[in-house]
Amino acid sequence: MSTTQPLFQHHKHCDEIFADAEAACANGDWVAGATAFADFAGQLETHFKSEEEVLFPAFESATGMVSGPTEVMRGEHRQMRELLAQMKQALDERDGDGFGGTAETLLIMMQQHNMKEENILYPMCDNALGASDVGATIAQRLAGA
Amino acid sequence: MHPNLSFEQAPPISVPYRFFLAAPWFGVLAGVLLAWAGGDALGSRWTPEALALTHLIAAGFMLQAMSGAMFQFIPVAVGGNVWRSLLVANVVQPLLLLGALLLVAGFLFSAPVLLRAAVPALLLGVGIVVTAVLFALWRTPATGMTLWTMRIAVAGLAVTVLLGSLLAEALARGLPLPLIELTNIHLAWGLGGWALMLVAAVSYFVVPMFQLTHPYPLWFARGFGPALLLAVTAWSVLWFVGDAPYARGVGLPLALLCAGFAAMTLWLQFTRRRKVDDATSLNFRVAMLALFAFGVSVAAIVAFPELADDPRATVWLGMLAFPGVFVSTISGMMYKIAPFLNWLHLQRLGAPISAVPNMKKMISADAMTAQFRLHVLALLLLLASVWLPSLVRAAGIMFAGSCVWLGWNLISAVNSYRRFRDQIRANVLRC
Numbered sequence: 155m156s157t158t159q160p161l162f163q164h165h166k167h168c169d170e171i172f173a174d175a176e177a178a179c180a181n182g183d184w185v186a187g188a189t190a191f192a193d194f195a196g197q198l199e200t201h202f203k204s205e206e207e208v209l210f211p212a213f214e215s216a217t218g219m220v221s222g223p224t225e226v227m228r229g230e231h232r233q234m235r236e237l238l239a240q241m242k243q244a245l246d247e248r249d250g251d252g253f254g255g256t257a258e259t260l261l262i263m264m265q266q267h268n269m270k271e272e273n274i275l276y277p278m279c280d281n282a283l284g285a286s287d288v289g290a291t292i293a294q295r296l297a298g299a
Numbered sequence: 300m301h302p303n304l305s306f307e308q309a310p311p312i313s314v315p316y317r318f319f320l321a322a323p324w325f326g327v328l329a330g331v332l333l334a335w336a337g338g339d340a341l342g343s344r345w346t347p348e349a350l351a352l353t354h355l356i357a358a359g360f361m362l363q364a365m366s367g368a369m370f371q372f373i374p375v376a377v378g379g380n381v382w383r384s385l386l387v388a389n390v391v392q393p394l395l396l397l398g399a400l401l402l403v404a405g406f407l408f409s410a411p412v413l414l415r416a417a418v419p420a421l422l423l424g425v426g427i428v429v430t431a432v433l434f435a436l437w438r439t440p441a442t443g444m445t446l447w448t449m450r451i452a453v454a455g456l457a458v459t460v461l462l463g464s465l466l467a468e469a470l471a472r473g474l475p476l477p478l479i480e481l482t483n484i485h486l487a488w489g490l491g492g493w494a495l496m497l498v499a500a501v502s503y504f505v506v507p508m509f510q511l512t513h514p515y516p517l518w519f520a521r522g523f524g525p526a527l528l529l530a531v532t533a534w535s536v537l538w539f540v541g542d543a544p545y546a547r548g549v550g551l552p553l554a555l556l557c558a559g560f561a562a563m564t565l566w567l568q569f570t571r572r573r574k575v576d577d578a579t580s581l582n583f584r585v586a587m588l589a590l591f592a593f594g595v596s597v598a599a600i601v602a603f604p605e606l607a608d609d610p611r612a613t614v615w616l617g618m619l620a621f622p623g624v625f626v627s628t629i630s631g632m633m634y635k636i637a638p639f640l641n642w643l644h645l646q647r648l649g650a651p652i653s654a655v656p657n658m659k660k661m662i663s664a665d666a667m668t669a670q671f672r673l674h675v676l677a678l679l680l681l682l683a684s685v686w687l688p689s690l691v692r693a694a695g696i697m698f699a700g701s702c703v704w705l706g707w708n709l710i711s712a713v714n715s716y717r718r719f720r721d722q723i724r725a726n727v728l729r730c
């Protein structure tokens with residue numbers, strides 16, 4: 155298993171619970187929507203933290219690239235956290251249009267972000283961190299969430 | 300050198316928008332032409348009206364929209380950077396607009412001088428786009444099948460336009476060239492080597508992304524583009540050496556590839572995780588149904604060649620391909636790209652994300668779905684009118700109306716962008 159394999163799989167898991175939350179809120183089922191959204195937001199936060207606290211620092215110290223791609227990814231995490239906060243607010247206000255529109259925005263943002271990681275950054279990390287135990291640490295974190 | 304992962308190299312918003320805003324109005328012209336010409340226009344693929352209609356959609360609607368999409372898509376999807384995209388767009392778009400209109404007028408009025416005038420404009424315009432885009436596609440550090448399939452598609456565009464220019468010159472000057480064979484080759488490169496190839500490249504990227512489907516299986520994404528290229532090449536070679544029966548035989552693998560791509564995409568949509576439908580997913584579904592019907596129809600014509608004795612059989616194929624597959628796909632794509640472009644550029648203005656209106660505030664969802672319904676109605680009428688000439692005028696009016704609405708929805712997206720931009724700027728200044 156490569157270093158970033160757990161993160162790669164976790165992207166798919168986040169997609170699935172995103173779809174559940176979106177569908178429930180689109181159907182006006184706010185109770186189920188709130189549960190699914192809380193799950194989604196929690197999983198995504200765990201994912202971001204695993205990257206920011208484990209993967210990125212390991213990559214940066216192994217390669218010396220401090221202000222490169224990892225910095226761009228951190229910036230996008232920040233944007234996605236703001237969108238999550240907006241979704242939470244719309245959910246609390248039972249604002250279906252607001253929730254759906256922000257969900258749509260977050261989805262595209264998140265998909266592009268994931269694709270950049272999966273196609274470019276993760277392969278770079280696998281190269282740089284092949285022999286380390288970073289992958290195991292990440293897998294533990296994601297499993298514990 | 301490490302790849303730049305930010306969107307900072309995405310072109311100014313006016314670059315893709317100018318192409319998206321122009322595209323639908325070629326569809327409007329096509330609808331008006333059909334309504335004006337009436338029943339005889341669709342008698343065969345060789346009537347002046349049919350040739351003009353085909354090129355209004357192909358060299359007008361499709362070329363505009365697909366050029367704009369490439370400028371936007373290449374930086375975002377494959378990390379390439381189109382050199383001086385604003386300058387390139389400033390030069391290229393007038394050439395493409397002029398070339399398309401001259402070409403269409405040349406066909407419609409059977410005017411050799413207009414056909415010959417169209418050639419340099421299109422050659423130059425497309426030549427610049429192809430060079431700029433291929434350069435960007437070659438320098439990117441990214442890999443993957445979207446990238447490779449796009450490279451093939453852009454080369455396919457070059458071949459299409461070179462063959463088209465040759466045909467236009469031959470037609471205008473009465474050169475002794477095998478026009479029918481060359482047209483068949485030109486058509487296969489335009490529809491298969493360029494347009495469907497580009498749709499495939501973009502679909503590998505956007506279908507999983509917008510609808511949370513599974514990715515296209517790796518064997519499929521690796522095999523489809525090269526197989527399509529191979530089939531189009533075999534078709535061209537056989538027509539070129541004048542072996543019509545074998546060339547028609549290659550129609551079968553081509554039909555299978557079309558139907559296979561459609562079936563795969565429909566299957567991915569059917570098993571997707573995201574349950575919410577919108578104008579983009581609906582347009583894609585219609586496009587793939589039309590592509591499947593196109594494949595089945597081509598296979599039927601290969602199996603029963605007597606079907607092709609009726610010249611309307613080819614018109615039927617054209618109706619499935621142009622308004623059915625490509626106008627639908629492009630409409631769906633523009634309905635997703637425009638709102639995202641707005642959001643992307645607005646959030647760069649420096650306001651907190653919470654102050655940036657979400658994607659659904661850019662074009663009214665109801666207006667998009669209603670326009671989609673009208674498009675489907677127009678498409679059904681167009682398909683029926685191939686066999687029932689009395690319906691041609693109604694189909695033309697309906698299609699023109701649908702394209703006006705599409706154009707209007709895109710204008711409203713630009714208006715939303717301007718309004719929100721001014722609001723955000725005013726707020727940023729106040730803070």
Ligand SMILES: [Fe+2]
Nearest residue numbers: 202205227271
């Ligand atoms: Fe990330």
Ligand SMILES: [Fe+2]
Nearest residue numbers: 161205268271
């Ligand atoms: Fe990630």
